[in-house]
Amino acid sequence: QRHAIARQKKSSGRKRGIIESSNHSIKPIRMADPAPPIECSSQPLGLSFHPTRRLVAAGLVDGSIELHDFNDWPDRMARKMDTKKKAGETSDDDGGEGDDDDEDDTILATLPAHVNDVGAKSKQKPSCRSVLFSEAHDGARLYAAGNGGGLAALDVERICSSSLSDLMDVTSGDNDDWRQMFELWNIGGASPNGINRLFQLPENSPAGRLLVTGDDEGVVRLWDERMCSGGVGGGKSSAAASSAAGDTPPKGCVLSWSDQKDYISGFDAHKDGTTLLASSADCTLGVYDVRKSAVNNSAKSNKVPTPRLSDDQEDELLSVCTIKHGRKVVCGSDLGVLSIWSWGTWGDVSDRFPGHPNSIDALLKVDEDTLLTGSGDGLIRIVQIQPDKLLGVLGVHNGFPVEALRYSSNREYVASLSHDALIRMWDGSLLRDDDSDSEDSDDKKGEDEKADAVEVMKKTGTGLARAAAESDNEWDDDDDDSDDEDKDRKAAAKDDSDDSLDSDDSDSDDDDNRGGKKPRLFKTEAEKFFEDL
Numbered sequence: 001q002r003h004a005i006a007r008q009k010k011s012s013g014r015k016r017g018i019i020e021s022s023n024h025s026i027k028p029i030r031m032a033d034p035a036p037p038i039e040c041s042s043q044p045l046g047l048s049f050h051p052t053r054r055l056v057a058a059g060l061v062d063g064s065i066e067l068h069d070f071n072d073w074p075d076r077m078a079r080k081m082d083t084k085k086k087a088g089e090t091s092d093d094d095g096g097e098g099d100d101d102d103e104d105d106t107i108l109a110t111l112p113a114h115v116n117d118v119g120a121k122s123k124q125k126p127s128c129r130s131v132l133f134s135e136a137h138d139g140a141r142l143y144a145a146g147n148g149g150g151l152a153a154l155d156v157e158r159i160c161s162s163s164l165s166d167l168m169d170v171t172s173g174d175n176d177d178w179r180q181m182f183e184l185w186n187i188g189g190a191s192p193n194g195i196n197r198l199f200q201l202p203e204n205s206p207a208g209r210l211l212v213t214g215d216d217e218g219v220v221r222l223w224d225e226r227m228c229s230g231g232v233g234g235g236k237s238s239a240a241a242s243s244a245a246g247d248t249p250p251k252g253c254v255l256s257w258s259d260q261k262d263y264i265s266g267f268d269a270h271k272d273g274t275t276l277l278a279s280s281a282d283c284t285l286g287v288y289d290v291r292k293s294a295v296n297n298s299a300k301s302n303k304v305p306t307p308r309l310s311d312d313q314e315d316e317l318l319s320v321c322t323i324k325h326g327r328k329v330v331c332g333s334d335l336g337v338l339s340i341w342s343w344g345t346w347g348d349v350s351d352r353f354p355g356h357p358n359s360i361d362a363l364l365k366v367d368e369d370t371l372l373t374g375s376g377d378g379l380i381r382i383v384q385i386q387p388d389k390l391l392g393v394l395g396v397h398n399g400f401p402v403e404a405l406r407y408s409s410n411r412e413y414v415a416s417l418s419h420d421a422l423i424r425m426w427d428g429s430l431l432r433d434d435d436s437d438s439e440d441s442d443d444k445k446g447e448d449e450k451a452d453a454v455e456v457m458k459k460t461g462t463g464l465a466r467a468a469a470e471s472d473n474e475w476d477d478d479d480d481d482s483d484d485e486d487k488d489r490k491a492a493a494k495d496d497s498d499d500s501l502d503s504d505d506s507d508s509d510d511d512d513n514r515g516g517k518k519p520r521l522f523k524t525e526a527e528k529f530f531e532d533l
Contacts (some may be wrong), residue, residue: 033426033427034395034424034425034426034427035413035425035426035427036425037422037423037424037425038056038068038070038106038422038423038425039106039421039422039423040058040060040066040068040421040422040423041060041062041064041066041110041421042060042061042062042064042421043060043061043419043420043421044058044059044060044061044066044417044421044423045059045060045061045127045128045129045130045403045417046058046059046128046129046130046131046198046404046417047059047131047404047406047415047417047423048131048132048133048142048406049133049406049407049408049409049415050133050139050156050409051133051135051138051139051409052138052139052409053069053071053139053409054069054070054071054408054409055067055068055069055070055108055139055156055160056068056070056408056415056423057131057133057142058131058423059127059128059129059130059131059144059145060127060128061127061128062115062125062126062127063112063113063114063115063116063117063125063126063127063128063146064110064111064112064113064114064115064128065110065111065113065128065131065142065144065154066107066109066110067107067108067109067110067142067156067159067160068106068107068108068423069106069108070106070425107164108159108160108164109159109160109162109164109167110167110168111154111159111167111178111182112178113128113144113146113152113154114126114127114128114144114145114146114147114148114150114152117146117147117148117149117150117188124147124194126146126147126148127146127147128144128145128146129145129146129147129194129195129196130144130145130195130196130197130198131143131144131145131198132144132198132199132200133156134153134200134209135200135203135209136200136203136209139156140155140156140157141153141154141155141156141184141225142154142156142159143198143211145190145195145196145198145213146194146195147194147195147216148188148189148194149188149189149190149191149192149193149194149195149215150186150187150188150189150190150195151186151187151190151191151195151213151223151228152183152185152186152187153183153184153185153186153225153228154182154183154184155182155183155184158181158182159182162181184229185225185228185229187228187250187251187252189250190213190221190223190250190253191213191215191219191221192215192217192219193215193216193217193219194215194216195213195214195215196214196215196216196263196264196265197212197213197214197264197265197266197267198211198212198213199211199212199213199214199267199268199269199276200212201222201269201273201276201290202269202271202273203273204271204272204273205269205272205273205274205290206273206274206290206291207222207273207290207291208224210222210223210224210254210290211223211224211225212267212276214263214264214267214278215263215264216263217258217261217262217263218258218259218260218261218262218263218264218280218282219256219257219258219264220256220257220258220260220264220276220278220286220288221249221253221255221256221257222253222254222255222256222290223252223253223254224252224254225252227251227252227254228251228252255290255292255304256304257286257288257304257307259286259306259307259309260278260280260282260284260286260309261280261282262280262281262282262316263280263281264278264279264280265279265280265281265316265317265318265319265320266278266279266317266318266319266320266321266331266363267320268320268321268322268329269290269322270322270326270343271322271325271326272326273290274289274290274291275287275288275289275290276288276289276290277320277322277329278320279317279318279319279320279331280317281316281317281318282312282316283312283313283314283315283316283317284309284310284311284312284313284317285309285310285313285317285320285329285331285341285346286307286308286309286310287307287308287309287310287346288305288307289305289307292304292305308346309346310341310346310347310348310349311347311348313333313339313349315333315334315335315337315339316333316334316359317331317332317333317339318331318332318333318334318359318360318361318362319331319332319360319361319362319363320332320363321363321364321365321371322365323365323368323369323371323385324368324369324385324386325368326343327342327343328340328341328342328343328385328386329341329343330363330371330385332356332359332360332361332362332363332373333359333360334359335359336354336355336356336357336358336359336360336375336376337352337353337354337356337360338352338353338354338356338360338371338373338383338385338388339352340352340353340385340386351386351388353383353385353388355390356373356375356377356381357375357377358375358376358377358401359375359376359401360373360374360375360376361374361375361376361401361402361403361404362374362402362403362404362405362416363405364405364406364407364414366382366431369384369385369386370382370383370384370385370391370431371383371384371385372394372405372414372431374401374402374403374404374405374416375401375402376401376402377399377401378396378397378398378399378400378401378402378418379393379395379396379397379402380393380394380395380396380397380402380405380414380416380426381393381394382394382431394414394426394430394431395414395416395424395426397416397418397424400418400419400420401418401419402416402417402418403416403417403418403419404416404417407428408428411428411431411432412428412429413425413426413427413428414426414427414428414431
């Protein structure tokens with residue numbers, strides 16, 4: 001009967017999207033309630049959340065950038081659904097429903113940042129692959145990179161202060177007036193190949209908050225945006241000038257590496273900001289020292305420090321994340337294995353965590369022991385590292401692969417991207433660590449689970465409920481008896497102590513010199529317990 005109950009719970013758990021663990025001490029995490037998704041005009045390839053506002057930027061496959069304001073977005077969608085339910089089918093024929101859709105839309109701005117960029121290959125269409133809000137300026141700048149190698153910085157404050165109608169007038173057609181209004185700088189051909197990833201070094205980095213780019217051929221470059229200002233215009237002319245310059249890095253590039261030979265799939269940095277980590281599809285993990293970034297902006301590369309590369313893992317590394325307070329580095333691979341390195345030992349992995357049926361394309365750090373993994377089977381899993389445990393599933397993409405995972409500014413939502421035009425938002429409250437409330441809730445939950453278990457055993461007629469009830473009564477009786485016995489022991493110990501003090505005084509000098517320890521006048525609780533036994 002116990003096995004039947006376990007099988008029934010396991011099957012019902014799979015229906016609800018719960019991963020049951022063989023270790024009963026691990027509490028499986030239920031699938032989060034999805035918030036209404038944010039719809040883009042085309043498929044987003046990259047996204048970034050504003051550090052202080054409820055604002056998300058998406059780089060689209062057509063080369064444009066969209067900014068969405070999701071403030072009160074779930075409430076607005078809930079009100080819209082309630083209105084539709086009350087109106088019934090008549091709302092489908094209502095001519096004013098388009099106005100309601102406009103009011104409920106999250107779109108704030110659309111900018112054709114990389115629409116006119118020329119791709120690295122002649123048949124390649126332009127696209128905006130990566131966007132990133134600058135934390136150094138409290139999100140006042142938005143960086144964007146395209147598959148043509150272009151890199152641009154936009155003024156977020158000006159964009160947000162402009163109305164949508166004004167933005168549409170400025171950006172309509174082939175008009176480039178919007179660049180003079182909203183673009184801070186633009187470097188066409190910032191990388192010799194299409195830029196695949198953007199990253200910014202942490203605040204405590206000795207090199208400063210430099211911008212990092214990684215392209216399709218493994219080229220990693222560090223940028224000082226103070227040197228990038230003035231490069232407004234970009235476009236084809238800048239890209240051609242950069243390619244004609246040969247291997248000379250463009251203005252603003254302070255360091256450039258080309259040691260990895262395939263596209264850069266992810267970046268992360270050590271907590272002290274001195275080391276940059278880059279995962280690549282050439283099956284290696286790159287370790288870059290950024291402390292020597294004070295290199296003059298010239299063609300000389302003799303001062304560039306040589307990065308350290310891991311051994312060939314014979315498996316493409318698609319994502320990277322640092323955990324355990326900087327002591328461990330985790331990479332997701334194409335074969336569904338989490339490869340784990342110990343910090344400072346970069347030759348080969350120190351541990352491997354298999355189990356994902358498809359590739360691990362995205363990693364998101366929850367805390368120092370827990371990660372979110374986005375896999376090719378469309379599941380967002382919650383994974384614990386060392387000890388390696390699969391804790392649960394946060395969300396499902398219905399078979400489409402998960403390409404990116406990001407936290408919102410206050411960690412309220414977890415956003416994910418797939419092969420459609422939606423930014424899916426998942427409730428992040430399940431991942432919060434509220435210690436003050438968890439202890440009380442766990443105690444109450446444990447009492448409820450015990451009572452439910454007794455009721456279940458009563459219904460099954462196993463007799464275990466009676467045994468459990470009797471055991472509780474026996475423990476209560478034992479507690480009463482133990483209290484009386486403790487009182488008797490204390491009284492007896494007090495009488496014995498009066499007699500023993502006189503006898504111990506004569507031998508106190510000898511005992512004090514024996515090993516430097518004073519004699520024990522009373523028995524320990526452990527000695528009393530075993531003496532009673």
